[in-house]
Amino acid sequence: MAVETPLKGNIGESIKRKEDDRFIRGRGNYLDDIVLPGMLHMAIHRSPFAHARIKSINTDAAQAVPGVVAVVTGALLAQHKLAWMPTLSGDTQAVLATDKVRFQGQEVACVIATDPYVARDAAMLVEVDYEVLPAVVTPQQALQPDAPLIRDEKEGQTSNHIYHWEAGDKAKTDEAFAKADRVVKLDTFYPRCHPSPLETCGIVADVNSATGHATLYMTSQAPHAHRTLFAIVAGLPEQNIRIISPDIGGGFGNKVPIYPGYVVATAASLLIGKPVKWVEDRSENLISTGFARDFHMSGEMALRNDGRILGLRVKLLSDNGAFYADAQPTKFKAGLFHIVTGSYDVAAAHVEADGAYTNKAPGGVAYRCSFRVTEASYLIERLVESAALEMNLDPADIRLKNFIQPEQFPYMSATGFEYDSGNYPKAMQLALDKLGYKELRKEQAEKRKKGELMGIGVASFTEVVGAGPGKHYDIAGLRMFDSAELRVHPTGKAILKLGVKSQGQGHETTFAQIVTEELGIPAADIEVQEGDTDNTPYGLGTYASRSTPVGGAATAMVSRKLRDKAKKIAAHLLEASEADIEFDHGKFFVRGSPSKSKTIQDVAFAAYTNLPDGMEAGLEGVTYYDPPNMTYPFGTYLVVVDIDRGTGQVKVRRMVAVDDCGVRINPMVVEGQLHGGLTEGFGIAFMQLITFDEEGNCLGSNFTDYLLPTSWETPKFEMGETVTPSPHHPIGAKGVGESATVGSPAAFVNAVIDAVGHLGIRNIDMPVTSDKVWAALSEKGAAE
Amino acid sequence: MGQSITVTVNGEKKTAEVEPRLLLVHFLREKLRLTGTHIGCDTTHCGACTVLVDGTPVKSCTMLAVQADGQQVTTVEALAASGTLHPIQAAFKQEHGLQCGFCTPGMMLTSVALLQEKPDPTDDEIRWALSGNICRCTGYMNIVKAVKSAAAQMKASAAVPEAATASARS
Numbered sequence: 035m036a037v038e039t040p041l042k043g044n045i046g047e048s049i050k051r052k053e054d055d056r057f058i059r060g061r062g063n064y065l066d067d068i069v070l071p072g073m074l075h076m077a078i079h080r081s082p083f084a085h086a087r088i089k090s091i092n093t094d095a096a097q098a099v100p101g102v103v104a105v106v107t108g109a110l111l112a113q114h115k116l117a118w119m120p121t122l123s124g125d126t127q128a129v130l131a132t133d134k135v136r137f138q139g140q141e142v143a144c145v146i147a148t149d150p151y152v153a154r155d156a157a158m159l160v161e162v163d164y165e166v167l168p169a170v171v172t173p174q175q176a177l178q179p180d181a182p183l184i185r186d187e188k189e190g191q192t193s194n195h196i197y198h199w200e201a202g203d204k205a206k207t208d209e210a211f212a213k214a215d216r217v218v219k220l221d222t223f224y225p226r227c228h229p230s231p232l233e234t235c236g237i238v239a240d241v242n243s244a245t246g247h248a249t250l251y252m253t254s255q256a257p258h259a260h261r262t263l264f265a266i267v268a269g270l271p272e273q274n275i276r277i278i279s280p281d282i283g284g285g286f287g288n289k290v291p292i293y294p295g296y297v298v299a300t301a302a303s304l305l306i307g308k309p310v311k312w313v314e315d316r317s318e319n320l321i322s323t324g325f326a327r328d329f330h331m332s333g334e335m336a337l338r339n340d341g342r343i344l345g346l347r348v349k350l351l352s353d354n355g356a357f358y359a360d361a362q363p364t365k366f367k368a369g370l371f372h373i374v375t376g377s378y379d380v381a382a383a384h385v386e387a388d389g390a391y392t393n394k395a396p397g398g399v400a401y402r403c404s405f406r407v408t409e410a411s412y413l414i415e416r417l418v419e420s421a422a423l424e425m426n427l428d429p430a431d432i433r434l435k436n437f438i439q440p441e442q443f444p445y446m447s448a449t450g451f452e453y454d455s456g457n458y459p460k461a462m463q464l465a466l467d468k469l470g471y472k473e474l475r476k477e478q479a480e481k482r483k484k485g486e487l488m489g490i491g492v493a494s495f496t497e498v499v500g501a502g503p504g505k506h507y508d509i510a511g512l513r514m515f516d517s518a519e520l521r522v523h524p525t526g527k528a529i530l531k532l533g534v535k536s537q538g539q540g541h542e543t544t545f546a547q548i549v550t551e552e553l554g555i556p557a558a559d560i561e562v563q564e565g566d567t568d569n570t571p572y573g574l575g576t577y578a579s580r581s582t583p584v585g586g587a588a589t590a591m592v593s594r595k596l597r598d599k600a601k602k603i604a605a606h607l608l609e610a611s612e613a614d615i616e617f618d619h620g621k622f623f624v625r626g627s628p629s630k631s632k633t634i635q636d637v638a639f640a641a642y643t644n645l646p647d648g649m650e651a652g653l654e655g656v657t658y659y660d661p662p663n664m665t666y667p668f669g670t671y672l673v674v675v676d677i678d679r680g681t682g683q684v685k686v687r688r689m690v691a692v693d694d695c696g697v698r699i700n701p702m703v704v705e706g707q708l709h710g711g712l713t714e715g716f717g718i719a720f721m722q723l724i725t726f727d728e729e730g731n732c733l734g735s736n737f738t739d740y741l742l743p744t745s746w747e748t749p750k751f752e753m754g755e756t757v758t759p760s761p762h763h764p765i766g767a768k769g770v771g772e773s774a775t776v777g778s779p780a781a782f783v784n785a786v787i788d789a790v791g792h793l794g795i796r797n798i799d800m801p802v803t804s805d806k807v808w809a810a811l812s813e814k815g816a817a818e
Numbered sequence: 819m820g821q822s823i824t825v826t827v828n829g830e831k832k833t834a835e836v837e838p839r840l841l842l843v844h845f846l847r848e849k850l851r852l853t854g855t856h857i858g859c860d861t862t863h864c865g866a867c868t869v870l871v872d873g874t875p876v877k878s879c880t881m882l883a884v885q886a887d888g889q890q891v892t893t894v895e896a897l898a899a900s901g902t903l904h905p906i907q908a909a910f911k912q913e914h915g916l917q918c919g920f921c922t923p924g925m926m927l928t929s930v931a932l933l934q935e936k937p938d939p940t941d942d943e944i945r946w947a948l949s950g951n952i953c954r955c956t957g958y959m960n961i962v963k964a965v966k967s968a969a970a971q972m973k974a975s976a977a978v979p980e981a982a983t984a985s986a987r988s
Contacts, residue, residue: 050911057919058907060854060894064920067853151839232858232866232920232954283856283920284954316859538918538955706914709957737863737952745958746949 043543043550043557044619045765048702051543052557053536062281065236065253066313073238074103076299076312077153079143079160080322081135084169084393084730085182088131088142088162095159096145101152103306105160106144106298108132116301119267121359122291122510123367125196126188127396128357129294135164136184136356137395138732139321141294146302146310169730170194173330173353173390184356184391196358196389201372202449207384210345214336218421223799224409226328226353226394226724228320228734229401230742231537233283235323236313237296239303247274250300254279254565255289255535256575259512261567263292268300279565285537286714287399288324290361290577320740321732324361325394325724326401328353329371329409333417341425341432346380346448348413350387352398358389360398361577362405363507363514369406370498372449376414377458377496377668378436383448393730402714402775404499404578415493415780416787416797423791428475429492429784430466434459437494444761451498453666454760454768457694461756462494465670465692468754474674482792487677491785495777496668499769500583504660509574513660516580517571518588520549520596521654524642526635527559533573534585535565539771540703541581545589547699548765552593553600554620554634571656579667579769582699583760588659590764595655600637603653606646607632665760665768669693671712671781677789679818682808684720684786691778692754696768704770705753711774712751717743718775719782723801790816823887827852828896836883842876843867845883846893854894854923858952865951868924869893875928877950894923897930905971906930906964915964917955925951929965937976938969 041047056062079096093105108130111117118126131142143160147153170176170184176194185191211217238251248270254260257277265272282289295312303310314323329352336345352368354360362369368387375383400406418436422429437458438445445453466472474490481488504513517533530549532541546560564570573585597617604622605612614625623631632640641653674688691712698704721741724734734740759766779800786802787795793814798806811817820835827850834849846852846869855878858866862880869878870892897904906926909915916922925948932939932947939947944965945958953961 051914053919054911054916057916057922058903058910058926059898060852060923062854062919064853064856066847066857069851151837230954232864232918232952233856234858282918283858284918286954316861316864538920540917702914706917706956706960709959710917710955711957713957714954736861737859738861742952742954744949744952745945745961748945748958750959751957 043547045547045551045697045699046701048700049543049547049557051540051703052546053540053542064233064281064283065238065251068238068251068280070238070240070309073309073311074146074148074306075150075153076302076310077145077157078141078295078318079145079157081131081138081140081142083135083164083166084138085136085167085184086164087134087167089165090163091143092161093143095161096156099152099156099159101148102145102156103148104146104302106130106146106302111301114301116268116297119292119297121357122361123358124364125358127359129297133187137393138730139318139395144298144302146306169393171392171394171726171728171730173351173392176390176392184393194391196354196391197367199367199387200385202384203382204384206382207345207347210382211336211347214344215339216337216425218335218337218417218424219333220417220420220797221332222413222416222797224327224329224331224412225800226325227401227718227722228325228724228740229286229288229399230320230740231284231286231288234314234316234319235289235293237299238309238311239300240309241300241303243307247276248300249276249278251278251280252296253282253289255285255537255577257535257565257567258533258572259509259574260292262512263510267297277567279535282537286402287326287361287577289537290399291324291359293323316737317735320724321735322395323397324399325355325397326399327409331409331413333413335417335421337421337425341427341435343378343380343436345382346375348374348385350385352387352389353392353394354389354398355392355394355396357396359396361400363501363509364511365506366405369400370404371406371410373407373451373498374410374414375447375449376411377438377494379438379442380448385449394726400578402711402772404497404772407497408776411495411776412780415495416783419784419787420796423796429788430462430471433462433492433494452663453496454663454762455758456496456666456668457756457758458494458668461668461692461694462670464754464756465672465690468692468752469672469688469690471672487679487789489675489677489785489787489789491673491675491781491783491788493777493781493784494670496666497773497776498664498666499579499772500661500665501578501580502584502661503663512574514574515658515660516573516584516588517656517658518585518592519571519656520592522555522596522638524639526555526638528555529561529563530589531570532562532564532585533571534576534581536576539581539707544699544703545586548586548589549593551765552590553597579772582767582769583665583763584659584661586767587661587764588657591659592655592657595657596653599653600634602646602649603637603640604632607636607640662762665696665763667693667695667768667770667773669773669777671777673781673785675785675789677786677807679811679816682804682811684802684807686749688752689749690752690754691774692756693770693773694756694758695770695773696760696763697757697766699767707771708753708774709751711772712778713743713748714775715778716748716782718800719779720801720803821884823884825886826890828893828899838882838884840883841879842881842883842886843878846878852893852895856920856923858920863952865924865928866921868927868951870927870931873931873934875931892927894926897926906968909964909968909971913960913964913967915956915961921951921953925953925961929968933969933972937973939965
């Protein structure tokens, strides 16, 4: 039997994950596992109404429950100027409602007690006298002139309109439409859904009343940014705030915002002088924290008769809920939605976006996507499908005809994005070959003759991820750079500290691999630390697929910085000139005589024991990396479905996913990320829906109503890859955590439309449930 | 009012006074500090809190601690109690069957119960058995692989002593 050489962990090696050892033993340390001496528990009393004026709040009964320490209301917070807090989009959000409640589930009062069961009992005893107001549940309603004003507390706010925002060139786009042979239109709604990581959000706030130090254990995807925001919101000196983000049970954007519960728990700990824990239950998570999407989109595409796209016009109406709290870069009101030209060479495009307040939970988080890129990708891919259908073109052919060609990179899009690199035809061809596209089209034609419904869905997405550069992209003013600090110890082992924060992505393994590649220290010898603001350099955190593009680049750059110093030390040890020293996989040697060498471990030891004269001791450094551009991962997804005419049930027969995320650091981890993203895309396309009745009651408030894919429904995926490195990233990587969620919903829906399009069905909005499909078939007289 | 219960948890008898309304998951997590059992949904859907009660997978967020009186409860902490990983643990790591790790204890315990009942399950049998355990990260493909790989491993190690005995006899 051949003896396997143990993998060192260089880039491209699928080494097993270091973090797994604790997780498989049940020894992870998640937020709810944290228990501090004397810790109290918080429960939240929430609004049962979507829109109501608060006439009075009576907390006497709650206060009287044995074990209750305090009941916090908005009035109490107002005394400390904490009843309202800023959002990540420059709006304000009620921490605890004082005047009105504006969505069902809004935070009204908090009970702090010695026991979590007691806190919940007492929270139910808070009595609120409400005057119920009419609720506004769609942005179309919200913008009617006679609509009830939701944000009546905002000075100068006379309607429910939040923002108007445009991108691209209107005149040029109008010209393109004037010249077009055909215009294809699609109105579609990307409904509200929720990221629903398996672990909900929570905090353990521990404010030491003697020293004023606040240690906040939080389920935070962005601990450093949260520290700064806490300092600003709560007026605490920033050096006294330490945020520790422990192991996180999935984030997907849900753990980017600061929620009212965090603020109240911190204030309560400050006022009471004891640690306070608050952990959401699942219903609270679904009804009040970070929803996603809720975009009403109208697209028009101008085409020549041969299928060439000339222009794109998009109108977007965004439902932002009661507070405009989208987590996104400040300068972009609808996130990066203007990436809507997708993978295509579109000469002219214009996007108009408007946002509206409704009586629904705030959020607008980037659910496993880079700031509204998912919505954009969905719209363009659905529009191309409509064009193919209406013009009787093959969905793959029309894409191949319009792709940005490999030689066009770097490519400046009509809405102002500079695409870094890509080879779209290659990825698509690989996907078509893997699927056996042509044969399946023949099968489809045969089936169609027999009246059977089979569809092949195509989607060729392009993402934009890895924000900054800081001069264009910031969160609440904080520039979107990221950081890495690397210390190599005398024995040649190392510790790497990062400004980003894993929620399951495997940073402890993959970031160590970047150091392994650059310095030659085995990944097993590198400890990766994240999440503790006292012990890691400042960074903007992990979301929008920015860890590898930004934090990963910082890691490569700091490794190179150390390598430069190590080279000098090696020259000293080898008694050679620095100019003659070469480095290869952990060894420094004199050019021309590779046998005379020193390992990185030898050099590390010398950095503390035997330095050249005048050199500072140690082998460590820190890098703050501001990317010159974003990265543009892409791919082609193909889905085959069979539809039952009797029930409308859609069965996903096959799915082929070809991704190009540039250089893959750990292929096993990349593939795992893609499997997860495809599954969430499948869930969004067919199952996951947060909807409301006309009174504003949330109809997706638990996992009975909000359906997530299980192992039973989830299709099996057939994976493929191409590698087009990012030219501006130090190791050529682009990021992959969100590609599959961005690209796959359109592939699934396109497959359904491909199956039923010949019947005259042009659109079925997500989630594409059996009843909707059956109703659409029935309307065309095609249901059985 | 407290009620006295005795539950054998991971082989050790634990006696405690508990409120009748205390959920088994809170008994395990808060009273015994066995925090490997997680809470994901409170409504018996997600399976993060799955433990084995007398060998059967049970969602411990929907069982009262008093209902476990006199029974055997196994949590993730028992899987590698001897210091050696259980084949299911080794397989989850080997096949990359976990990412954030939050569903993993429940997934592994459900899998262990499945493999007791069906030592050689098909993909569909695995997917059906695990359909009460939600994972938001992996898309299940590698979890299914891990269960199959653990099954093969367990079969192989069960076969070794038998083969050894057979050769000793001959």
